[in-house]
Amino acid sequence: MRILIVEDDAHIAAFVLKGLREAGYAVDHASDGEDGFSMALNEPYDAAVVDLMLPRRDGLSLIEGLRQRGVATPVLILSAKRSVDDRVRGLQAGGDDYLTKPFAFAELKARVAALLRRGTATAQPTRLAAGPLALDLLTREATRAGVPIELQPREFGLLEYLVRNAGRVVSKTEILNHLWDFDFDPQTNVVEVLVHRLRQKVDAGFEPALVQTVRGMGYVLRVP
Amino acid sequence: MRILIVEDDAHIAAFVLKGLREAGYAVDHASDGEDGFSMALNEPYDAAVVDLMLPRRDGLSLIEGLRQRGVATPVLILSAKRSVDDRVRGLQAGGDDYLTKPFAFAELKARVAALLRRGTATAQPTRLAAGPLALDLLTREATRAGVPIELQPREFGLLEYLVRNAGRVVSKTEILNHLWDFDFDPQTNVVEVLVHRLRQKVDAGFEPALVQTVRGMGYVLRVP
DNA sequence: CCCGCGCATTACAGACCGGTAAGGAAGGCG
DNA sequence: CGCCTTCCTTACCGGTCTGTAATGCGCGGG
Secondary structure (H helix, E strand, O other): OEEEEEOOOHHHHHHHHHHHHHOOOEEEEEOOHHHHHHHHHHOOOOEEEEEOOOOOOOHHHHHHHHHHOOOOOOEEEEEOOOOHHHHHHHHHOOOOEEEEOOOOHHHHHHHHHHHHHHHHHOOOOOEEEEOOEEEEOOOOEEEEOOEEEOOOHHHHHHHHHHHHOOOOOEOHHHHHHHHOOOOOOOOOOHHHHHHHHHHHHHOOOOOOOOEEEEOOOEEEEOOO | OEEEEEOOOHHHHHHHHHHHHHOOOEEEEEOOHHHHHHHHHHOOOOEEEEEOOOOOOOHHHHHHHHHHOOOOOOEEEEEOOOOHHHHHHHHHOOOOEEEEOOOOHHHHHHHHHHHHHHHHHOOOOOEEEEOOEEEEOOOOEEEEOOEEEOOOHHHHHHHHHHHHOOOOOEOHHHHHHHHOOOOOOOOOOHHHHHHHHHHHHHOOOOOOOOEEEEOOOEEEEOOO
């Protein structure tokens, strides 16, 4: 769990950093709004604690900028401004919670935990995509360039595995280990047959062929 | 957007209801903890506002119960208890936010909006639960009281449907419409056979039986 | 250029899934 | 108490899925 703290007051920052680290989180610190913004933009934080009054770029603008760019990291606003208007503004800007200074560390910790819980509870992606391919893991439907493709369970499993490892060569042994529970029957050509069946459905009538053979190595899903 | 208010104080409830309705939400109201619990369990609310001191079942227990059953609806706790300990407890129980009375309605609205924003940005739930049953929609695995249950695709589909409608009687026609694409062959006993197969796996060797018959009506998943 | 290995392709067969049908139990009503 | 309706249970069977095996093709090295 990675958390970003954006706070210019050195005392508060140190206090929060120490406490959250002791709680087992990996915590980074930015001491102005501009740094905080680029850090949040470039690293996949699971949550952020952001002060409002910051040098170089204020907290609200920072949050708005992140939201505009599609960064959904949950943000806890930490501010000395106590008025209802300020709180409402903070939440409207895209904050997920608002805590006023002074605060009890126990409460900060609990609120951060609540944000993390919510953020990760639903984090597993339910749809996968690679190039023209799209998989819906819930309905087990697959499409290429929008065209539905009918896949059997095993075929879907293989395609999912290839999509998850798109661009990387996966060996037949890896496929065997992943799709069949054990490492099972080493002398059989199930994988080759399965790949063939998948190609019939995924690459037939499309350009270019996505499922490619790497002789002596395995297979790759090569996305344009 | 559907919101549930669980609040026993009639004045506060009316005030919040009115305000949120004017803000464009569909709002339901429960005036004690037990009602609130079953409503939250059986209807797909997008958020809930829950008081802590409630008749019949207190708010913390309500929230814990929901979380235990896999209901992830974001909850804003609304309470007169202001202490840090109370707030921490509320969040630890599974609350997503904590607002103390008295409060400004503008802030409540902004916090509810923040919860909704976060709740809907994240995808559809990937796990379902009802009583001792838990379903993983991604892996299509099911467990009862932690024990894995092997289900065929059709059986899983039926159980999912029952879990989503736990506590409500679903007719055979509904099941037919939902599991088979069309309204299909009206004179066949597929549903009965399927129910039987599901029971063999879900209720065999467990107490009590969850899948119950309502003669002339259909079936219910009755959770303890 | 030819041979061998790796992979592709095809055919086949067993297992499994799921729908049909028929007979039996159980509940409800007169 | 008996009949009728509703549902349960079981057996069967056709289709689909998936692994096995045999054959064919092509790349790459010697």
